[in-house]
Amino acid sequence: MLKVINGGVETVVEDWPGRIGYLDNGMAASGAFDNVALGFSNLLVGNPVNEAGIEIAGGYFEAGFDTDSVIAVTGTHMKPTLNGQLIPLWESIAVKKGDVIKFGHFGEFGFRSYMSVAGGIDVPVYLGSKSTCIFGSYGGYQGRKLQAGDVLKFGKPSKPLKGIKKRKVKKECIPPYEREWRMRAVPGPNAYPDYMTQEGMDYLYEHAHKIQHSSNRSAYRLEAAQINLFARKDGGIAGSHPSNVLDHAYAIPGALNICGDTPILLIADGPTLGGYLCALSVIYADLWKIGQGTPVRDFIKFECCTPEEAVEARRQQRSLLTEESLA
Amino acid sequence: MSERNYHVMLDTLPEAGSRPEVLFRQAGDGFVQVEYGSIPRFNLVDSFRVLAVNAAVKAKKVKGLYETVPGLRTNLYHFDPEVLSSKKLIAEIRDCERQIAGVEEIEFQSRLITLPIAFTDSETQKAVAKYVKEVRPDAPNVINGYNIEYSALCNGVTVAEIKRMICGTEWYNSGNGFWPGGGFFWPLDPQCAIVVPKYNPPRTWTPEGTVGIGGPCLYIYPTPTGGGYQLFGRTIPIFQFSQKHELFKESPTFFKAGDRIRFHETTEEEVLEIHRLVHEEAKYTYDIKYGKFKVKDWLTFYNSAPVQKGMKDLLTKQEAGVKAAPKV
Numbered sequence: 001m002l003k004v005i006n007g008g009v010e011t012v013v014e015d016w017p018g019r020i021g022y023l024d025n026g027m028a029a030s031g032a033f034d035n036v037a038l039g040f041s042n043l044l045v046g047n048p049v050n051e052a053g054i055e056i057a058g059g060y061f062e063a064g065f066d067t068d069s070v071i072a073v074t075g076t077h078m079k080p081t082l083n084g085q086l087i088p089l090w091e092s093i094a095v096k097k098g099d100v101i102k103f104g105h106f107g108e109f110g111f112r113s114y115m116s117v118a119g120g121i122d123v124p125v126y127l128g129s130k131s132t133c134i135f136g137s138y139g140g141y142q143g144r145k146l147q148a149g150d151v152l153k154f155g156k157p158s159k160p161l162k163g164i165k166k167r168k169v170k171k172e173c174i175p176p177y178e179r180e181w182r183m184r185a186v187p188g189p190n191a192y193p194d195y196m197t198q199e200g201m202d203y204l205y206e207h208a209h210k211i212q213h214s215s216n217r218s219a220y221r222l223e224a225a226q227i228n229l230f231a232r233k234d235g236g237i238a239g240s241h242p243s244n245v246l247d248h249a250y251a252i253p254g255a256l257n258i259c260g261d262t263p264i265l266l267i268a269d270g271p272t273l274g275g276y277l278c279a280l281s282v283i284y285a286d287l288w289k290i291g292q293g294t295p296v297r298d299f300i301k302f303e304c305c306t307p308e309e310a311v312e313a314r315r316q317q318r319s320l321l322t323e324e325s326l327a
Numbered sequence: 328m329s330e331r332n333y334h335v336m337l338d339t340l341p342e343a344g345s346r347p348e349v350l351f352r353q354a355g356d357g358f359v360q361v362e363y364g365s366i367p368r369f370n371l372v373d374s375f376r377v378l379a380v381n382a383a384v385k386a387k388k389v390k391g392l393y394e395t396v397p398g399l400r401t402n403l404y405h406f407d408p409e410v411l412s413s414k415k416l417i418a419e420i421r422d423c424e425r426q427i428a429g430v431e432e433i434e435f436q437s438r439l440i441t442l443p444i445a446f447t448d449s450e451t452q453k454a455v456a457k458y459v460k461e462v463r464p465d466a467p468n469v470i471n472g473y474n475i476e477y478s479a480l481c482n483g484v485t486v487a488e489i490k491r492m493i494c495g496t497e498w499y500n501s502g503n504g505f506w507p508g509g510g511f512f513w514p515l516d517p518q519c520a521i522v523v524p525k526y527n528p529p530r531t532w533t534p535e536g537t538v539g540i541g542g543p544c545l546y547i548y549p550t551p552t553g554g555g556y557q558l559f560g561r562t563i564p565i566f567q568f569s570q571k572h573e574l575f576k577e578s579p580t581f582f583k584a585g586d587r588i589r590f591h592e593t594t595e596e597e598v599l600e601i602h603r604l605v606h607e608e609a610k611y612t613y614d615i616k617y618g619k620f621k622v623k624d625w626l627t628f629y630n631s632a633p634v635q636k637g638m639k640d641l642l643t644k645q646e647a648g649v650k651a652a653p654k655v
Contacts, residue, residue, distance in 0.1 A: 022507075024394060024503055024504075024584065025508055026506050187335050191335045198333065245367065246400055249396035251360075284356045285356075307353065310408070315409070
């Protein structure tokens with residue numbers, strides 16, 4: 001068991017890929033922002049890669065263990081301590097009953113930390129997933145972020161604790177963290193020539209977009225475009241602005257919505273349907289980078305790729321998230 | 328010249344008879360969007376076609392297809408590209424598009440759900456009062472503490488006529504979205520097509536079961552949330568997280584794409600009592616009739632002389648109403 005002492009900025013229970021199959025009910029998948037960091041923290045403690053862990057955004061999460069266990073912390077370096085002693089990231093660590101783990105704030109690179117415990121976080125599976133949807137107040141731990149006094153139960157570890165401590169992710173397998181997050185994206189469904197100008201698409205792919213402070217688990221807002229992006233004068237019957245379209249479904253997570261002149265990445269808890277065009281989509285294998293982008297400080301840059309390259313990138317990511325990557 | 332390839336049109340089917348041109352757009356890694364017509368239009372027949380083809384593709388149980396998300400004139404297909412190629416998926420959809428030729432022949436499963444509505448009830452009045460107090464004290468869309476008089480003004484009709492129009496048509500759901508379980512409902516009788524502007528800026532709170540209209544679209548708020556539609560009253564639960572009531576056993580949501588709803592006016596006491604029965608005792612029986620929606624019958628009705636005349640009369644009133652009503 002884990003007793004929460006301080007919930008921090010925004011700490012939630014998430015698995016991967018979340019709640020799939022409910023988009024036509026208006027329910028986004030939710031799920032971890034960074035499935036690579038969560039995947040590695042799970043692997044280290046002997047869990048299936050998609051098991052539910054704790055996602056810590058911003059920092060200041062603090063909690064006490066009520067049982068002996070093995071844990072792993074990955075993601076941004078929040079200088080976590082166990083009973084006041086710094087602990088390493090990307091490594092499994094034995095904890096004892098009475099130990100207290102405490103996180104500082106987000107690191108020099110990245111914005112979210114992940115903590116997995118052997119056996120996973122035991123919250124009810126709601127519509128096929130343990131993920132929290134903050135926006136809709138369901139799933140995870142009582143449909144909300146964690147706060148002081150909450151008690152999280154653990155599942156049954158897959159292996160004896162002895163055998164899973166002090167395991168590490170190989171150095172060359174730890175994903176690179178940046179200030180300018182470059183992510184591959186395929187154009188569409190509303191691109192050049194019918195909705196966007198070629199210059200508009202070039203701008204989206206060439207400009208480093210600063211992440212706005214109003215970003216959250218539904219949407220990562222980027223700075224407003226400084227040039228005209230649109231091939232149309234207006235949205236026709238859908239509205240006066242050329243970013244308006246008759247309501248259509250959004251390909252979440254990863255679609256880049258253009259709302260007026262503001263590009264917005266629709267993600268985890270995002271809207272499933274709406275009346276703005278979508279110019280490109282971040283590929284599945286690079287989705288993990290979005291939530292590691294620190295609002296106000298970091299930038300996002302899109303790199304054009306083909307659907308075939310996107311499929312190959314999925315394969316590579318799956319082979320990365322295996323025991324082979326551990327030492 | 329850019330070296331990047333921004334071409335997203337994966338395939339097309341030409342216009343044929345009453346079938347519009349079909350566009351297959353790349354919509355992401357594992358997503359294809361099917362769109363009707365290269366020039367966007369607002370016409371419910373496109374939505375009927377979306378649902379007919381959607382049902383046919385789903386019946387094929389294509390391996391690797393996770394889900395579909397129907398919209399008014401588009402359908403989004405979400406699939407695992409490692410199992411199913413977009414080429415194979417498009418071939419399956421094309422096959423269904425060819426089988427469903429004319430819009431007149433389209434029929435699909437459609438439940439007719441009758442819901443009670445309490446107009447201008449006290450809970451939705453609270454939402455309007457909160458908006459005036461906390462968001463916009465001078466909101467022109469609030470007259471006598473509510474939106475219904477303003478909505479009547481915009482349409483050049485009386486409040487009684489607004490109520491008669493809401494209860495006088497079946498409302499058709501083109502698909503769920505925005506919030507878990509909420510449907511986008513459109514009037515099947517154009518003589519009841521109320522059109523109102525949306526809140527500016529939006530509300531921060533709307534009670535569960537609120538009936539609102541924005542533009543020509545009617546929405547029932549499944550759970551308490553923000554929102555921008557003008558408020559008319561309150562109906563009974565359409566969503567249940569706990570899934571205690573048997574209607575919600577399989578899913579916490581009630582509405583499906585293709586459903587129709589019809590309202591009848593009742594008292595606030597009855598609506599509140601049904602909320603209690605559904606959520607606390609899991610007892611209430613919903614009024615649902617199962618059947619088929621036949622597009623041919625609807626087209627005959629829609630194109631009939633009295634309906635066309637009624638529609639034109641309403642449009643004339645609305646033109647005058649839009650000029651008379653203050654802008655939001």
